[in-house]
Amino acid sequence: MTAATDVEPAPPARKPLVGRLWSWSSGNQFVGVLALLICLVIAFSIVEPRFFTVANIRVMLTGVAILWMVSLGLTVVMLTGGFDLSLGSMLSLSGFIFIGFYLHLGIPALLAVILTVIAGALIGGLVNGFLIGRVGMPFLVVTIGTLSLYQGVTYLVSNGQTTSLTSSLLDAIGFNTALGIPITVWIMIATFFVSLFVLRMTYFGRDVYATGGNPAAARLAGVNVTRTLIAAYAIAGGMAALAGVLQDAFISAASPAGSGTIIFDATAAVLLGGTVLGGGIGGVGGTVVGVLFLGVLQNGLSLAGLAAAWQQVISGAIVILAVLGQQLQRGRRPTFDPGALFRRRRDRA
Amino acid sequence: MASDGVLLSAIGMHKHFGGVHALRGADLEVRRAEVHSLVGANGSGKSTLLNILSGQVAPDGGTITFDGAPISFRDPTRALAAGIATVTQETTLVPELSVAENILLGPRKVRRWFGIDWKASRRRAIEIQQMLGAEFSVDDPVSSLPPDQQQLVEIARALSMNARLLLLDEPTSSLTEAEVESLFALVRSLKRRGLTTIFVSHRLSELFALADRVTILRDGRTVEAGEIGSYDADRIIERMVGAAPVPPAGSAADGAGAAPVLRVRGLSVPGHVHDATLSVGAGEAVGIAGLTGSGRAELLDAIFGTRRPSAGEIELDSALLRHGRVSEAIERGLAYVPGDRKNVGLVLKMTVAENLMMATTSRSMRLRTPPRARERAEARALAEEFGIVAASPDVACSTLSGGNQQKVVIAKWMQCRPRILLMDEPTRGVDVGAKREIYRLLGDAKARGVGILVSSSETEELLLVCDRILVMFRGRIVASIDREHATEANLAHYAMGQQ
Numbered sequence: 096m097t098a099a100t101d102v103e104p105a106p107p108a109r110k111p112l113v114g115r116l117w118s119w120s121s122g123n124q125f126v127g128v129l130a131l132l133i134c135l136v137i138a139f140s141i142v143e144p145r146f147f148t149v150a151n152i153r154v155m156l157t158g159v160a161i162l163w164m165v166s167l168g169l170t171v172v173m174l175t176g177g178f179d180l181s182l183g184s185m186l187s188l189s190g191f192i193f194i195g196f197y198l199h200l201g202i203p204a205l206l207a208v209i210l211t212v213i214a215g216a217l218i219g220g221l222v223n224g225f226l227i228g229r230v231g232m233p234f235l236v237v238t239i240g241t242l243s244l245y246q247g248v249t250y251l252v253s254n255g256q257t258t259s260l261t262s263s264l265l266d267a268i269g270f271n272t273a274l275g276i277p278i279t280v281w282i283m284i285a286t287f288f289v290s291l292f293v294l295r296m297t298y299f300g301r302d303v304y305a306t307g308g309n310p311a312a313a314r315l316a317g318v319n320v321t322r323t324l325i326a327a328y329a330i331a332g333g334m335a336a337l338a339g340v341l342q343d344a345f346i347s348a349a350s351p352a353g354s355g356t357i358i359f360d361a362t363a364a365v366l367l368g369g370t371v372l373g374g375g376i377g378g379v380g381g382t383v384v385g386v387l388f389l390g391v392l393q394n395g396l397s398l399a400g401l402a403a404a405w406q407q408v409i410s411g412a413i414v415i416l417a418v419l420g421q422q423l424q425r426g427r428r429p430t431f432d433p434g435a436l437f438r439r440r441r442d443r444a
Numbered sequence: 445m446a447s448d449g450v451l452l453s454a455i456g457m458h459k460h461f462g463g464v465h466a467l468r469g470a471d472l473e474v475r476r477a478e479v480h481s482l483v484g485a486n487g488s489g490k491s492t493l494l495n496i497l498s499g500q501v502a503p504d505g506g507t508i509t510f511d512g513a514p515i516s517f518r519d520p521t522r523a524l525a526a527g528i529a530t531v532t533q534e535t536t537l538v539p540e541l542s543v544a545e546n547i548l549l550g551p552r553k554v555r556r557w558f559g560i561d562w563k564a565s566r567r568r569a570i571e572i573q574q575m576l577g578a579e580f581s582v583d584d585p586v587s588s589l590p591p592d593q594q595q596l597v598e599i600a601r602a603l604s605m606n607a608r609l610l611l612l613d614e615p616t617s618s619l620t621e622a623e624v625e626s627l628f629a630l631v632r633s634l635k636r637r638g639l640t641t642i643f644v645s646h647r648l649s650e651l652f653a654l655a656d657r658v659t660i661l662r663d664g665r666t667v668e669a670g671e672i673g674s675y676d677a678d679r680i681i682e683r684m685v686g687a688a689p690v691p692p693a694g695s696a697a698d699g700a701g702a703a704p705v706l707r708v709r710g711l712s713v714p715g716h717v718h719d720a721t722l723s724v725g726a727g728e729a730v731g732i733a734g735l736t737g738s739g740r741a742e743l744l745d746a747i748f749g750t751r752r753p754s755a756g757e758i759e760l761d762s763a764l765l766r767h768g769r770v771s772e773a774i775e776r777g778l779a780y781v782p783g784d785r786k787n788v789g790l791v792l793k794m795t796v797a798e799n800l801m802m803a804t805t806s807r808s809m810r811l812r813t814p815p816r817a818r819e820r821a822e823a824r825a826l827a828e829e830f831g832i833v834a835a836s837p838d839v840a841c842s843t844l845s846g847g848n849q850q851k852v853v854i855a856k857w858m859q860c861r862p863r864i865l866l867m868d869e870p871t872r873g874v875d876v877g878a879k880r881e882i883y884r885l886l887g888d889a890k891a892r893g894v895g896i897l898v899s900s901s902e903t904e905e906l907l908l909v910c911d912r913i914l915v916m917f918r919g920r921i922v923a924s925i926d927r928e929h930a931t932e933a934n935l936a937h938y939a940m941g942q943q
Contacts, residue, residue: 297812299810299811301798304798308792308793309788309790309791309792309793312789313791314770315770315788316802317770317807319806375791
């Protein structure tokens with residue numbers, strides 16, 4: 096296959112998305128970041144010949160796979176107006192849940208993967224979701240608690256040891272390609288479209304936006320806010336578990352060391368993508384643009400030979416500036432319908 | 445110095461809020477060491493006048509003389525410095541801090557060369573507290589005190605500032621009878637010390653118990669002022685609402701005699717509603733009148749299920765409705781247009797179409813795909829029918845005007861084909877044109893056989909829309925008046941707790 100097919104994952108993520116989300120009149124906040132992403136890709140391609148190559152794009156995409164999964168889950172939670180700090184710990188724990196199913200119980204790999212994702216969703220829904228949605232505890236308190244709790248459990252079950260594993264399925268997930276595209280990337284594409292569908296094309300997705308937009312009004316209109324919150328934290332837990340399995344696949348082992356900072360990168364990606372803290376606005380379309388932006392930035396800066404410390408400085412500054420830009424834009428336009436600026440006048444007349 | 449014992453006089457006060465002319469030349473004269481009562485219906489300008497005196501609102505016109513000198517306050521601190529202190533309905537205390545700290549909040553603590561002299565501050569707080577004859581310890585956190593004691597702390601704070609004029613804005617609204625009595629005793633004893641009080645209350649009995657003189661406001665103007673002894677309750681009410689009775693307008697009442705669809709028996713919400721019993725028939729419009737805080741909104745909340753009642757039964761079509769189950773209430777045919785539209789009526793960030801469909805689709809399978817094209821068409825039809833002015837069904841509700849937002853809320857519920865429509869303050873914050881349209885929509889719903897239970901602070905609105913009006917006073921339904929017999933005067937009479 097040629098280079099053209101190999102880079103396909105990025106364009107399909109952009110082309111239909113922009114048009115569709117735009118017409119759905121909310122969540123086009125990420126257009127600025129998308130433009131920035133395209134500029135970044137062009138700039139790196141010119142400056143650094145190794146950047147726009149099949150091999151590098153493959154590395155870049157699989158490099159953001161874990162961030163991608165966690166960010167998609169986090170987006171759903173943030174759309175409901177909440178937050179989930181425990182996703183990094185959930186990820187590490189899931190790595191060992193998989194080990195438990197696969198190595199200790201001898202369950203076939205594919206089934207073990209599915210069970211791990213289900214377990215992650217159950218834990219996310221029944222612990223975080225229940226305490227936040229049903230009991231009504233503040234999400235920061237709950238997820239700070241479970242952040243520490245899951246991490247502790249991970250150390251207990253692993254004895255602090257990395258457990259290596261060999262599984263042909265996991266190796267395939269981590270390193271094989273299909274139609275010239277890494278399996279990992281196929282999984283990324285699939286999760287993206289499923290979450291896009293759920294959020295944009297189902298009543299549940301509407302409940303998520305209504306819960307984040309105004310929980311009191313949603314409840315008054317008969318929306319089951321409690322169930323929506325529980326489901327949102329379950330989705331986030333399931334996605335973190337999937338990320339945990341991917342992690343196992345990439346390093347052929349489960350490590351308790353965890354991914355403590357993944358939640359911060361994920362938050363940055365979600366915010367870059369135009370989903371706001373407080374909920375009700377945004378979507379997964381923006382989030383994947385945010386994830387790709389962070390991935391490209393890091394990848395390009397590494398290729399350019401910039402020290403890791405400088406990469407952090409630059410990506411931190413860009414996150415703040417990009418979100419500031421969105422905020423200024425929002426301040427001027429309370430609605431996200433691009434045509435509203437012109438139509439509102441007629442409204443008043 | 446002022447002669448003839450006048451402490452404060454405000455003459456020709458004017459104030460506009462946007463298009464609303466809240467004060468149109470109101471006068472107020474308060475003598476030294478008297479308890480002066482300010483009365484008027486909702487919207488008569490009482491609160492605006494008080495807010496001007498306490499420096500929270502700048503008047504557009506008029507002159508105020510305090511203690512013989514003309515004053516104009518730009519902010520509340522200046523009013524305080526001049527000796528005018530306010531105690532409002534909602535306390536402005538810091539609940540976590542101790543009583544002493546609250547009494548001496550801000551810069552009034554005793555200072556030494558470095559920092560605050562806490563011992564001396566505490567002694568000062570105790571002095572004030574003893575002057576009030578209050579029982580609580582100054583070291584208790586304010587949050588541990590019952591409401592009446594908290595009010596005392598507020599008064600103590602006012603005294604600590606050497607206030608000469610105390611503004612009490614409905615201080616009794618959250619107090620029990622006994623607490624009211626002790627508050628009154630305190631005000632009388634402060635009067636003997638030479639303190640002047642302006643007292644606002646909706647309860648006429650309290651007025652006669654406490655006030656020396658009274659000023660009556662109507663529509664932003666002072667109607668008259670005089671010694672309380674020269675008034676009785678009926679005369680005050682007559683002056684408050686004006687002598688001219690409002691003729692009942694609108695379509696003929698046809699709901700009477702119909703079998704009740706909604707029946708509520710003995711419904712109670714602790715602290716808000718006591719033992720409410722009512723019924724609403726098909727095509728009947730029942731109003732709930734009452735002062736702010738009389739429990740009208742809470743009663744509707746409890747019927748719909750957004751607030752859990754502690755006792756009572758709600759029956760819809762002769763079958764019990766479980767308490768606190770909103771989606772069940774919706775399915776059984778209840779609809780609720782809440783008073784607080786911005787906060788609970790709509791999800792403003794979502795589109796007109798999404799909001800319109802939210803209630804009807806609340807029982808659909810959650811993983812099904814909403815039929816967008818059909819929804820958009822339905823939204824257009826609803827917009828047409830209910831006169832909603834929006835660029836398209838896909839614009840966010842935040843872009844609509846208040847009146848249009850309210851029509852979206854009503855349309856959302858009418859879409860569910862309700863049996864009973866509950867409404868709280870249906871026209872709050874909407875302009876005159878939108879008001880008329882909302883009344884028309886209510887008329888249409890009635891004609892279709894929908895029973896309407898509407899709570900409003902605007903009496904004229906209830907007289908216009910309703911077949912029958914219930915009056916609430918302190919959480920109880922104290923009267924039920926047919927449209928033919930209802931007048932602003934007799935509604936006000938019951939709403940103020942007269943028998």
